[in-house]
Amino acid sequence: MQERIYLTPTPVRIWHWLNALGIVTLCVTGAQIRFPEYVNFFGTYKAAIRLHHTAGIVVALSFILWLFYYGVVAKMLVKLYVPTGEDLKVGAIRQAIFYFFYYFTGTKENPHQESPTNKFNPMQKGAYVVIMMVLVPLIIVTGLVLLNLEPLRELLHVFGGVRVVAGIHFLVACALCAFLPTHFYLATLGHTPFAHFKPMWTGWEDHHDH
Ligand code: HEM
Structure with missing residues (x-):
């Protein structure tokens, strides 16, 4: 039956x-800004910086939309994204075993059936909670600080200066590039490769009963 x-x-x-x-634009422009001697996708260094700043603002604004919708309108942020103790102790291992073995043999059903409230x-919960509640906020905050260096000079001093903030920004960017x-x-591991897309x-x- 299909529902x-x-x-x-x-x-x-x-x-x-x-x-x-x-984020994809930030990764590509960021690569040119960080390694200008090896990467040149956008002609000039200045063009890469300008596009990087614009993409950063788009990510920051869209993050506010995500937070506002899930946190205030739907009030589902914690329920959907934060794994329970049971998820961490048993569920994640069961799901990993499914992806490593049974997905390919097709001998067991996916242990998780999605619904709007779950x-x-x-x-996914483990990965998404770290991405959306730690890494994305960190990259936005460090990016905004780097964008407003002059007015924040005093505050920056407290956190170890520009090098520390730029270092954190770079490391988090590497983690986000690796996540992609x-x-x-x-995302392609649904009942068909594009089922989750x-x-x-x-x-x-389309929900299938097995
Ligand atoms: C070209 C890049 C991307 C593609 C093709 C893509 C694709 C997808 C697909 C197919 C889903 C639905 C299946 C699922 O829940 O896993 C999904 C969900 C999700 N993706 Fe992406 N994604 C991309 C980039 C990103 C980035 C950069 C982030 C975060 C930094 C992200 C975070 C998420 C989150 C949190 C969800 C769950 C959303 C919800 O339903 O609440 N994705 N993505």
Whole structure:
């Protein structure tokens, strides 16, 4: 039997694709800014910096949309994103075993069935909570500080100066760049390779009974 469920509301889809475009642009322009002697995608160094700043503002604004929608409108932030003790102790291991073995043999059903109030499996929750509640806020805050160096000079001193802030910004950027291919690969592990992409685009998921 096939049933359709409305899994991804419009504000979440707008945030996700603006954020994806912004983060991919930040990674590419960031590579040119950090390694100008090896990377030149945008002609001049100045053009890469300008695009990096614009993409940073897009990511910051879309993050506010994500936080406002899930935190204030839907009030689902903790329920959807924060893993429970049970998720960490048992659920994540069960899900990893499914992805490593049974997904390929097709002999066991996925232990997690998504619904609007329980969208993510324990592995997704673990990854998404770190990405959305630690790494993305950190990259936004360090980026905004680097963008406003002069007025924040005194405050910067307290946190170890520009080098420390730039170092954190770079390390978090590396983690986000590494997240992208993993995220893309895991997103293709639905009952068809694009099954999880569809609700991220249309909002609706075709739910199959096995
Ligand atoms: C080109 C890049 C990207 C593609 C193709 C992509 C694809 C997808 C797909 C197919 C889903 C739905 C399946 C799932 O929940 O795993 C999804 C969800 C999600 N993605 Fe991405 N993504 C991209 C970039 C990003 C980036 C840069 C971030 C964060 C920094 C991100 C964070 C998330 C989160 C948190 C969800 C769950 C959203 C929700 O339903 O609340 N994605 N992504």
